Amino acid sequence: MMLYITMFLEFFKVGLFSIGGGLATLPFLFDLTRKYDWFTAEELTNMIAVSESSPGPIGVNMATYAGVTTGGVIGGVISTLGLIIPSIIVILVISYFLEKFKENKTVKSLFYGLRAAVTGLLTLSVLTIFKQNFLTENAGSLFEMIDFKKLILFALLVFASLKFKKHPIVYIIAGAVCGILLGF
Numbered sequence: 669m670m671l672y673i674t675m676f677l678e679f680f681k682v683g684l685f686s687i688g689g690g691l692a693t694l695p696f697l698f699d700l701t702r703k704y705d706w707f708t709a710e711e712l713t714n715m716i717a718v719s720e721s722s723p724g725p726i727g728v729n730m731a732t733y734a735g736v737t738t739g740g741v742i743g744g745v746i747s748t749l750g751l752i753i754p755s756i757i758v759i760l761v762i763s764y765f766l767e768k769f770k771e772n773k774t775v776k777s778l779f780y781g782l783r784a785a786v787t788g789l790l791t792l793s794v795l796t797i798f799k800q801n802f803l804t805e806n807a808g809s810l811f812e813m814i815d816f817k818k819l820i821l822f823a824l825l826v827f828a829s830l831k832f833k834k835h836p837i838v839y840i841i842a843g844a845v846c847g848i849l850l851g852f
């Protein structure tokens with residue numbers, strides 16, 4: 669029972685402070701890997717891949733995935749509720765007050781500052797995911813530290829997505845197929 673209460677409270681905090689959408693949950697989730705033995709950083713990067721390639725909001729998918737792996741189906745429900753309840757509360761409050769104060773200079777400044785904070789959190793998430801996927805910490809030299817196969821696949825997929833402008837699912841499938849064929 670204590671596990672479920674802790675999971676709810678932790679995911680409630682994630683939901684309350686991860687302003688900017690699902691990807692903004694990543695720094696908080698990486699923090700959970702250090703705080704609890706619910707999942708490792710490597711498992712978290714796998715959760716990101718699963719969450720990004722499945723329907724629905726990434727933050728909710730990740731909370732559900734983390735909850736299920738930690739506390740079964742009940743853990744998934746509790747983690748998901750913990751994540752979404754703050755959003756419901758915040759949106760109700762904001763919608764009530766925003767209409768009255770949307771032209772207020774302080775409110776405009778607040779949103780300007782929030783955008784900068786969210787950009788910083790998202791950048792940190794990208795750098796953390798990059799490190800988890802492309803760098804090995806226990807290597808002798810810089811050359812041994814980099815996983816060149818993954819880095820080349822990453823670069824090719826980024827190039828293809830910028831050049832050909834196909835639907836993201838095309839690149840997700842291409843990455844999965846390459847992973848299988850190349851034995852990542």
